[in-house]
Amino acid sequence: xxxxxxxxxxxxxxxxxxxxxxxxxxxxxxxxxxxxxxxxxxxxxxxxxxxxxxxxxxxxxxxxxxxxxxxxxxxxxxxxxxxxxxxxxxxxxxxxxxxxxxxxxxxxxxxxxxxxxxxxxxxxxxxxxxxxxxxxxxxxxxxxxxxxxxxxxxxxxxxxxxxxxxxxxxxxxxxxxxxxxxxxxxxxxxxxxxxxxxxxxxxxxxxxxxxxxxxxxxxxxxxxxxxxxxxxxxxxxxxxxxxxxxxxxxxxxxxxxxxxxxxxxxxxxxxxxxxxxxxxxxxxxxxxxxxxxxxxxxxxxxxxxxxxxxxxxxxx
Amino acid sequence: xxxxxxxxxxxxxxxxxxxxxxxxxxxxxxxxxxxxxxxxxxxxxxxxxxxxxxxxxxxxxxxxxxxxxxxxxxxxxxxxxxxxxxxxxxxxxxxxxxxxxxxxxxxxxxxxxxxxxxxxxxxxxxxxxxxxxxxxxxxxxxxxxxxxxxxxxxxxxxxxxxxxxxxxxxxxxxxxxxxxxxxxxxxxxxxxxxxxxxxxxxxxxxxxxxxxxxxxxxxxxxxxxxxxxxxxxxxxxxxxxxxxxxxxxxxxxxxxxxxxxxxxxxxxxxxxxxxxxxxxxxxxxxxxxxxxxxxxxxxxxxxxxxxxxxxxxxxx
Numbered sequence: 001x002x003x004x005x006x007x008x009x010x011x012x013x014x015x016x017x018x019x020x021x022x023x024x025x026x027x028x029x030x031x032x033x034x035x036x037x038x039x040x041x042x043x044x045x046x047x048x049x050x051x052x053x054x055x056x057x058x059x060x061x062x063x064x065x066x067x068x069x070x071x072x073x074x075x076x077x078x079x080x081x082x083x084x085x086x087x088x089x090x091x092x093x094x095x096x097x098x099x100x101x102x103x104x105x106x107x108x109x110x111x112x113x114x115x116x117x118x119x120x121x122x123x124x125x126x127x128x129x130x131x132x133x134x135x136x137x138x139x140x141x142x143x144x145x146x147x148x149x150x151x152x153x154x155x156x157x158x159x160x161x162x163x164x165x166x167x168x169x170x171x172x173x174x175x176x177x178x179x180x181x182x183x184x185x186x187x188x189x190x191x192x193x194x195x196x197x198x199x200x201x202x203x204x205x206x207x208x209x210x211x212x213x214x215x216x217x218x219x220x221x222x223x224x225x226x227x228x229x230x231x232x233x234x235x236x237x238x239x240x241x242x243x244x245x246x247x248x249x250x251x252x253x254x255x256x257x258x259x260x261x262x263x264x265x266x267x268x269x270x271x272x273x274x275x276x277x278x279x280x281x282x283x284x285x286x287x288x289x290x291x292x293x294x295x296x297x298x299x300x301x302x303x304x305x306x307x308x309x310x311x312x313x314x315x316x
Numbered sequence: 317x318x319x320x321x322x323x324x325x326x327x328x329x330x331x332x333x334x335x336x337x338x339x340x341x342x343x344x345x346x347x348x349x350x351x352x353x354x355x356x357x358x359x360x361x362x363x364x365x366x367x368x369x370x371x372x373x374x375x376x377x378x379x380x381x382x383x384x385x386x387x388x389x390x391x392x393x394x395x396x397x398x399x400x401x402x403x404x405x406x407x408x409x410x411x412x413x414x415x416x417x418x419x420x421x422x423x424x425x426x427x428x429x430x431x432x433x434x435x436x437x438x439x440x441x442x443x444x445x446x447x448x449x450x451x452x453x454x455x456x457x458x459x460x461x462x463x464x465x466x467x468x469x470x471x472x473x474x475x476x477x478x479x480x481x482x483x484x485x486x487x488x489x490x491x492x493x494x495x496x497x498x499x500x501x502x503x504x505x506x507x508x509x510x511x512x513x514x515x516x517x518x519x520x521x522x523x524x525x526x527x528x529x530x531x532x533x534x535x536x537x538x539x540x541x542x543x544x545x546x547x548x549x550x551x552x553x554x555x556x557x558x559x560x561x562x563x564x565x566x567x568x569x570x571x572x573x574x575x576x577x578x579x580x581x582x583x584x585x586x587x588x589x590x591x592x593x594x595x596x597x598x599x600x601x602x603x604x605x606x607x608x609x610x611x612x613x614x615x616x617x618x619x620x621x622x623x624x625x626x627x628x629x630x631x632x
């Protein structure tokens with residue numbers, strides 16, 4: 001099958017079908033390019049193989065035939081079930097996990113992918129493919145609410161006007177928080193305003209220190225800026241993974257007794273329900289669709305400033 | 317009066333008595349040199365003036381005469397009482413605060429100091445001067461327990477075998493946690509073992525990832541090491557303030573969903589009670605006492621590797 005492979009450089013390659021014993025084989029309908037994919041091509045995590053972890057597809061083979069033919073999205077961490085973290089109820093932190101397109105598991109920028117059956121989530125009819133492909137990053141946005149209590153009196157700043165920032169703002173707003181999106185791209189901020197979001201540029205002052213700052217800028221300097229925006233004893237949620245170590249002055253974190261919480265994968269059920277109930281708008285974030293044949297061009301487009309979500313279609 | 321002043325360089329100077337309207341004037345019995353004092357001489361915080369914030373002394377003048385003549389230690393943040401943080405019950409984060417020997421307020425390496433009456437804590441008879449001078453840093457150690465729930469099943473690592481690390485280990489142990497002190501100085505670690513503490517060198521492997529890691533090394537690389545020692549979804553408590561920004565790879569914080577909590581000043585009552593009940597041993601941490609006249613030499617001694625607490629006596 002065709003797939004986009006990273007082995008130090010990107011190439012479109014013909015690779016074997018990713019069949020794994022006891023798992024479902026899924027024909028990919030749509031896959032989304034995430035900043036993590038771009039960071040991997042810059043060295044993040046040392047991954048080599050088929051990229052991609054955001055997808056919607058159809059189950060074409062499955063040990064549990066009840067799943068065959070169903071339209072699904074899927075959790076990206078495949079866990080062992082018996083290590084100390086799995087037994088502690090933290091399977092996404094499994095010591096031996098593989099992660100779709102990120103750690104030791106061929107990803108979604110391909111005609112087919114393989115995942116354990118327990119990772120699958122059926123996509124309801126009301127959620128179309130262009131929405132379903134956002135379930136994984138939207139779940140990551142909802143993870144914030146699993147980790148940090150946010151209520152309607154909290155002032156929240158989301159730092160970063162990219163696709164992850166846009167999803168975080170919407171997830172937080174659905175919890176009733178007063179959210180301001182702070183970014184540097186005029187075109188992205190105007191799109192955010194079109195979605196009814198309150199926005200600020202980096203140059204505009206945020207009026208008061210925030211109770212919660214979500215760092216979703218994907219920028220090495222994002223944490224330092226988050227530190228400057230959060231109130232004493234406030235919380236910073238770190239969503240971006242950046243390839244390069246960064247010079248950070250952590251002393252304000254100590255002096256202001258700030259809490260910094262790392263945040264990764266989240267609850268698929270909650271993300272699917274939010275799409276089903278139309279509490280979040282993801283389709284306006286789609287900037288382009290490319291056939292898988294043009295995946296390298298699609299990656300370049302996704303990495304260019306000002307671009308939101310770029311989708312790949314393996315079977316256009 | 318005599319005082320140790322930092323104005324870009326250290327000097328022993330003759331300065332006016334630090335009288336402030338409505339405050340208590342305290343004759344200093346003993347003052348302790350903290351790493352923060354040393355970091356200030358390296359540029360931390362930009363403070364200029366009389367150094368020192370750990371002390372025990374006698375109230376010699378006070379608007380509330382009930383305090384006159386009493387032996388006291390004192391909270392170091394003087395707050396305004398009407399800013400948003402004071403009104404929110406966070407006076408140590410007051411926007412307009414002055415901080416003894418750290419922000420806009422002459423410190424304790426002097427014959428006398430001034431503090432608001434509400435900052436004073438009487439020292440019980442059972443607690444002698446060499447113990448009472450540890451109340452401020454011991455309170456900072458107890459602050460960890462105000463911020464992070466620690467119980468008897470938690471594996472806790474304290475990183476840093478200096479004086480703050482030794483206080484943190486003892487505060488955490490008093491809460492029933494299983495605590496291991498990790499450090500790099502053989503002489504300090506053997507002193508910790510003499511206090512009954514479990515120790516490891518940096519080279520020895522800590523057997524399992526810790527639930528809580530307290531970074532009290534005062535070293536720029538301490539946070540990165542703490543990140544490598546904490547379990548997924550574990551907590552790092554940052555106690556050290558370091559003058560220089562540091563290159564840190566924060567991506568494991570995101571991937572492992574670690575929580576990093578900055579921690580500063582703490583509850584004096586709890587520290588005094590712990591000393592009174594002899595739950596912690598601080599006198600073994602005293603390495604030297606110098607008269608204030610030799611304060612510059614004392615600072616050099618305090619900054620030299622392997623040294624624990626150095627005390628200053630203004631009225632020997």
